[in-house]
Amino acid sequence: DQQVKQNSPSLSVQEGRISILNCDYTNSMFDYFLWYKKYPAEGPTFLISISSIKDKNEDGRFTVFLNKSAKHLSLHIVPSQPGDSAVYFCAASVSNTGNQFYFGTGTSLTVIP
């Protein structure tokens, strides 16, 4: 059972425009959400996180929005740069239960120069 879903396998965006990556989850117990970025032949790298007590967290060009009622989160990248081209994974966890994260299947972002 896939508890975290990323329904868009790929996304292409022009350089300088906004990239919006979406993620849905089913487990209402999840209270921490993270986005990871992955380049080929490398492990995922942590990008940004949000706790369920917030609805927005911003770090430079990256903003994550959380809508708990809809069980939906999104990652906004503004402005998008060619170096942002990678696979982005959404992950969720229930805190204080061992820190196990459940990952989505990823969205491959291509930023076109």
Place this chain on the structure above:
Amino acid sequence: DTGVSQDPRHKITKRGQNVTFRCDPISEHNRLYWYRQTLGQGPEFLTYFQNEAQLEKSRLLSDRFSAERPKGSFSTLEIQRTEQGDSAMYLCASSFPLQEQYGYTFGSGTRLTVV
């Protein structure tokens, strides 16, 4: 300490052989995780350690899989009698406990191909 190290980076083995992978976490991190990622999927949790204690195992971790973390430092993941379905990227990660907001630090993974 430059991060989480995994060895080997690639392993090709014949079906039925045993393989062992090693992970060296960030030295200050006392939690260590093993995940598996197959093509087109996100990483799936296998098991985790806090110090030397293995605290949780996924049902994905069949009895052919065993993980150890002697002395709470490096960890090994062994797969016995490999099957073609074991072909995947095996990712190790480490973290401090109760710091979910920082996520894990992943290694670059070991890609296993069973032929």
